[in-house]
Amino acid sequence: xxxxxxxxxxxxxxxxxxxxxxxxxxxxxxxxxxxxxxxxxxxxxxxxxxxxxxxxxxxxxxxxxxxxxxxxxxxxxxxxxxxxxxxxxxxxxxxxxxxxxxxxxxxxxxxxx
Amino acid sequence: xxxxxxxxxxxxxxxxxxxxxxxxxxxxxxxxxxxxxxxxxxxxxxxxxxxxxxxxxxxxxxxxxxxxxxxxxxxxxxxxxxxxxxxxxxxxxxxxxxxxxxxxxxxxxxxx
Numbered sequence: 370x371x372x373x374x375x376x377x378x379x380x381x382x383x384x385x386x387x388x389x390x391x392x393x394x395x396x397x398x399x400x401x402x403x404x405x406x407x408x409x410x411x412x413x414x415x416x417x418x419x420x421x422x423x424x425x426x427x428x429x430x431x432x433x434x435x436x437x438x439x440x441x442x443x444x445x446x447x448x449x450x451x452x453x454x455x456x457x458x459x460x461x462x463x464x465x466x467x468x469x470x471x472x473x474x475x476x477x478x479x480x481x482x
Numbered sequence: 483x484x485x486x487x488x489x490x491x492x493x494x495x496x497x498x499x500x501x502x503x504x505x506x507x508x509x510x511x512x513x514x515x516x517x518x519x520x521x522x523x524x525x526x527x528x529x530x531x532x533x534x535x536x537x538x539x540x541x542x543x544x545x546x547x548x549x550x551x552x553x554x555x556x557x558x559x560x561x562x563x564x565x566x567x568x569x570x571x572x573x574x575x576x577x578x579x580x581x582x583x584x585x586x587x588x589x590x591x592x593x594x
Contacts, residue, residue, distance in 0.1 A: 371525065400580060412526070412571065412584040424579045459525050466579035468514040468533060473525035 372396040373474035375460050381480045382450065390445040390477045392460030400466035401443040403435060406476070407456035418443060419466035447479075455481045490569060492589040501559040503588045505572035510553060514575035516582065517546060517557045521568045529557070529570075559590075567592045 373394045382388050394401065403415040417425035418437040432454075434446040443460055457478050461471040495501045507515065513534040518526035532539045532546045532555075539546050545558040555572050569589050573582040 371527070373525075375525075402580075411586045412573075414581055414583075417579045417581065419579055425581060427581075461525075463580060468575060469580065470516055470528045470531050471580065471582065472528060473518075475523070475525045 371472055371474060373460055373462055373472055375458075375474035375477050377477055378475065379478045379480075381482060382447070383482050384450055384452075386450075387446070387448040389447065390458055390460075390479075392443040392445075392474060394441055394443075394460075394462040394472075394474075396462055396472060398462035398464050398472075399440050400463045400469075401437060401440070402461040402463075402471060403433075403443065403445055404459040404461065404473075405456050406459055412459070415445075417466055424466060450479075450481045452481050455479055490587050490589045492591055494591045494593060495562050497562060497564060497592055497594050499562055501557075501562045501566070501590060501592075503557045503559075503570050503572075503590065505555040505557075505585050505588075507553050507555055507572065507574040507585075508583070509574060509576050510550070512574035512576050515546070515548060515555050516573050516575075517544075517555075518571045518573065519566075519568045520571065520587070526571060562590075562592050564592050564594065566590060 401418045416435045436444040457476040459476040461473045463469040463471045516531040517529040520526045530541045547556045569587045571587045573584045
């Protein structure tokens, strides 16, 4: 109902696995974002894409690799994750990467064993 | 060891009362502010935003007030309903590409 759909909703993976999170927005927006929400910290921005170009990388470890093939889709590729990476990963989109409200999906709950 | 989460302040109100949720922001150069509501199991839902050239903005049952002198933001909810129970986050934009910095959140509990 938010116009931003994230899959899967839940993911459990081992530290040596490789998986990907998917986000799709149906709002015609040109900017997309990845956030991490953990129990111990406020919501943290990870990456910003504007018109499919990465314009912000908020000091995120290289074990997280984003991909934006077009303005409607955003992926977060995961490999060799650590237990502290367990969190809710939220995708958002906005009309532009400017002073515009970001609209969030319901997230992927990631658990690292 | 035991996992300790963020300790969220809680505001408890009676159904029908007005609620005021407060937020202190950090950067005097922030030019855009936004409030989100997050219910359990869902992502943050946009409520209302305000730009730094304004001090008040009203929506449906909600009002945001901005006091740049003391770097304070508040969200007022009129006639609070049980469906308003959620965690509320404020966020400020500190330049760059719509880079939002979020507060820790306030839990609103509405009692019948």
